[in-house]
Amino acid sequence: xxxxxxxxxxxxxxxxxxIDAIFKAIFTQETEESNEALLSLITSVLGKKITNLKLTSNxxxxxxxxxxxMSFDVSVTFENGERASIEMQGxxxxxxxxxxxxxxxxxLLNNNAKxxxxxxxxxxxxxxxxxxxxxxDDKCEMSWYNMKNQKGHExxxxxxxxxxxLLVIKKLIGTPVENLTPLQKWGxxxxxADDESQKDYINQIAQSEKGIMEANIIVGHMSEAExxxxxxxxxxIAVRDYNTGLSNAKKRGLEEGLKxxxxxxxxxxxIEAAVNLLKMKLGTVEQIAKAxxxxxxxxxxxxxxxxxxx
Numbered sequence: 001x002x003x004x005x006x007x008x009x010x011x012x013x014x015x016x017x018x019i020d021a022i023f024k025a026i027f028t029q030e031t032e033e034s035n036e037a038l039l040s041l042i043t044s045v046l047g048k049k050i051t052n053l054k055l056t057s058n059x060x061x062x063x064x065x066x067x068x069x070m071s072f073d074v075s076v077t078f079e080n081g082e083r084a085s086i087e088m089q090g091x092x093x094x095x096x097x098x099x100x101x102x103x104x105x106x107x108l109l110n111n112n113a114k115x116x117x118x119x120x121x122x123x124x125x126x127x128x129x130x131x132x133x134x135x136x137d138d139k140c141e142m143s144w145y146n147m148k149n150q151k152g153h154e155x156x157x158x159x160x161x162x163x164x165x166l167l168v169i170k171k172l173i174g175t176p177v178e179n180l181t182p183l184q185k186w187g188x189x190x191x192x193a194d195d196e197s198q199k200d201y202i203n204q205i206a207q208s209e210k211g212i213m214e215a216n217i218i219v220g221h222m223s224e225a226e227x228x229x230x231x232x233x234x235x236x237i238a239v240r241d242y243n244t245g246l247s248n249a250k251k252r253g254l255e256e257g258l259k260x261x262x263x264x265x266x267x268x269x270x271i272e273a274a275v276n277l278l279k280m281k282l283g284t285v286e287q288i289a290k291a292x293x294x295x296x297x298x299x300x301x302x303x304x305x306x307x308x309x310x
Contacts, residue, residue: 007229009196015223016194017215018131018166019235023088023190025222026215027074028055033214038076040211042084044182045127045142045162052079081122083112088190090131097134101126101145101161109158121158129164129190141168142183166191177204185209193219270294271302278303 015022027038035053043050056075073087085108089097105126114120133139145161148154169187172180180188185205189212192198206213222228270292277288278299289299 006226007233008223008226012199013196013223014194014216014219015228015232017190017219018088018090018194019232020088020090021231021235022219022222022228023129024074026218027086029218033217037211037215037218038074040182040209040214041186042076042086042127044186045164046125050078053077056083078122081112082124083108083122084125084127086127086129088129088131097128097130101128101163105159105161123158123160125160125162127162127164129166129187131166133165133167134163138165139168141165141187173198174201177201177208180205182209185212189215267294271298274299275302275306278306 017023017026027034027041039050039053042053053076056077073085075083075085077083085104105124108124108126109121112121112124134143141164143163143165145163146154146157146159164183164187166187169184170191172184172188173192175184177185185208189202189205192202193216195202202216206216271294274288274292274294277283277291282288283291285299285303286296288294289296292299
């Protein structure tokens with residue numbers, strides 16, 4: 001019997017939870033396991049116990065990762081009326097993510113504002129799990145932004161933008177599980193769930209945190225579907241194509257810059273040589289222009305400048 005080909009590297013390999021569609025699929029199933037995972041993640045981020053929430057529909061429920069046109073944020077409303085949007089982001093396209101975050105959180109608060117004669121709205125949270133540093137020189141595992149003045153006075157605290165930096169947290173790999181915070185455990189899970197060489201360590205983390213255990217079970221079930229591996233493969237190709245294009249563009253820009261710099265440098269040397277020849281009266285304007293590869297008009301301009309300086 002011919003062996004069926006598969007993109008799954010091994011029978012136990014897991015999909016990459018850093019892919020936005022897979023990330024969303026973990027937390028948007030209408031199951032207790034998915035709800036437990038979502039409660040655990042949000043509690044680890046906000047630092048307060050979240051006991052009840054409901055998903056806020058922003059597109060059809062996700063049961064597979066085949067639909068590429070949907071939004072991949074997870075939108076939820078807490079029992080007290082507060083709202084949050086959680087997303088996974090793999091790269092900072094065009095360095096515009098901070099602006100995007102401000103617009104997203106403003107929209108979220110506007111949508112949560114209550115109608116009436118008073119300014120009433122519950123707090124909102126834009127939570128982004130990032131696989132890059134933001135800002136680029138920031139090395140904090142979590143950065144929490146809200147509106148404050150230069151003296152640190154905070155307004156109402158309604159707008160909350162939160163970044164989780166996986167590049168910082170992933171360096172904790174190998175740390176005894178009992179020494180990790182819940183947020184660090186989630187960060188390590190996202191970073192290494194698909195790395196089979198870290199399977200035993202990730203299982204230890206899952207055993208220590210029920211929400212992560214539930215997430216791991218969900219990813220395991222999803223990993224049995226060949227269609228999800230095809231999607232992951234296509235996403236990998238798209239990311240590599242993007243990175244290659246970006247790298248090539250930078251190289252072309254550097255090469256063009258060097259060529260321009262060399263050209264400008266050669267021209268400056270020709271101008272300096274022409275000035276010296278004019279000072280020493282070695283040749284006519286036409287002869288100097290021809291010898292230095294400069295337009296006659298440029299040499300005439302240099303000659304006029306020298307005359308004015310006398």
